[in-house]
Amino acid sequence: MAPKVLVVLTSQNVFPNTNHPTGWYLPEFAHPWKVLHEAGVELTIASPKGGEAPLDPASVELFKEDATSVDFLKNQQSLWKNTVRLADIVPRANEFDAIFYVGGHGPMFDLVSDPVSLSLIQTFASAKKPVSAVCHGPIVFVNATTPSGEPLLRDATVTGFSNxxxxxxQMTSSMPFLLEDRIKAIPGAKYVKAEQPWGVKVVVDKTYQLGGALITGQNPASATEVGKELLKALGL
Structure with missing residues (x-):
């Protein structure tokens, strides 16, 4: 049977302080989706509110020359226009072999503290199933805990969008906090990044709290490699 991966998108469509559109980031879904889909992985797409998950229009413009993103935008809209409500996944969480969070600025506002998401992360991590995220996506782990209440990222090595x-x-002023700072504030957590801004950086930590694979990517350029590492973690 094909492995099943739960992909989680944000439901946050604007920055609260400016009302400027935001959402999930096109290449950070398009590239991992291509890697996983071509390997025969079955994907279920969910979001906190269900229904249409907001695509950040800025990412469409910035990646209009990226063939993978353009093709995905043109041919796969049903994936994000009909997402499953995250709460409806909880009873069937054991159906899935891994969970993956797409980045974009949206998760900084909703998924960072979403109780259903945090519960699912704990469920997957406790079962030693791969938990993964790219760019701003790793913010979903900063408030996640083990069943005993320890920070999930305590003593973990993680990457994510840098300060x-x-x-x-030019988005710092729109942020409620900075992802790099929040990771560094967790006891023992080690934040790492590429030598140069916007460079590819993916971290696979198999020694973190619960001992499964914790896969994080720094930025849009890292999205394909996150998909490849997730495939490896699934044994493909």
């Missing part, structure tokens, strides 16, 4: 990249994207 420098946030500054260069």
């Amino acid at each position: 420098t990249e946030e500054d260069q994207a």
Whole structure:
């Protein structure tokens, strides 16, 4: 049987302080989806609110020359226009072999503290199933805990969108906090990043709290490699 991966998208469609559109980031879904789909992985797409998950329009513009993103945007809209409500996944969580969080600025506002998401992360991690995220996606792990209440990221090595990249994207003032700072604030957590901003960086930590595979990617450029590492973790 084909492995099943739960893909989680944000439901946050605007920045609360500016009302400027946001959402999930096109290449961070398009590239891992291509890797997983071509390997025969079965994907279920969910979001906190269900229904249409908001695509960040800025990502469409910025990646209009990226063939994978363009093809995905043109041919796979049903994936994000008809997402399953995250709460409806809870009773069937054991059906899935891994969970993956797409980035974009949206997760910084909703998924960071969503109780259903945090419960699912604990469920997957406790079962030693791969938990993965890219770019701003790793923010979903900063409030996650083990069943005993320890921070999931205590003593873990993690990457995610850097403070420098946030500054260069001119988005720092729109953020409720910075992802790099939040990871570094967790006891023992080690934040790492590429030598240069926007460079590819993917971290696979198999020694973190619960001992499964914790897979994180730094930025949009890292999305394909996150997909490949997730395939490896699934034994493909």
